[in-house]
Amino acid sequence: MINDDASEVSLIDRARAGDARAFEELLRPHRDKLWAVCVRVTGHPADAEDAVQECMVAIWRGLPRFRGESQFSTWIYRIAANAALGIVRRRREVPVEEIFDLPPNPGFEDAIALHDEIQAALRKVPEDFRVALVLREYGGLTYEEIAEHQGIPIQTVKSRLNRARSAVRAALTVE
Incomplete structure (x- = not known):
């Protein structure tokens, strides 16, 4: 778990150098929010899984370009939103009825x-x-x-x- 900014910077540096464990530790506290961003943008759990995977790859590849001008979390959530939007745009080829296939109103029972x-x-x-x-x-x-x-x-x-x-x-x- 990341305790402070110094350890986050250290993990970023180690991940940039190719340390996969540092990368995993760096992203661990953000996984739930990355998922939440992706599932809310795509509206579908399976698409969100794809978006999260694309997001992880984009973060790994983009880490050398992360300049630290914004918080790391801001940067990765932006990547997650863009990955999810990419999935949504590709999915637009699906008929509109399928995209907006709304379940009947369950009355908010649970x-x-x-x-x-x-x-x-x-x-x-x-x-x-x-x-x-x-x-x-x-x-x-x-x-x-x-x-x-x-x-x-x-x-x-x-x-x-x-x-x-x-x-x-x-x-x-x-x-």
Whole structure:
């Protein structure tokens, strides 16, 4: 487990030198959030698994280019979001009915049903809005980090988040 910034920097340096164990230790505290970002963007566990794998490879390959200008976690969540978006874009060749195959409203009877409803609601949100929401709520990125990632002003991030939350709320209340 990473205890401080110095040990994280040490793990990054060792991973850059090809130490696979250091790389594994470096990513261990982030695995759950990487998964959460990928599953929320893709909306499908199998696609999220593919995205996480692509993300890990991209992090490994990109580690020599990580300059430390942002936090390591910010950098890897950005990579995860991009990997998940790549999966979604490739999946668009699937008929729209399959992508938005929404389960019947289960009435929120248990946590799994709630999860399914949220996933379905997220799939209805426009991609740029969904990514901003996922990066904020599941990735823990700041408005500034999201703005940098999406190449937009901070005020636009706030607007996208507001619209995304409203769209999810509306989708969850529709029967």
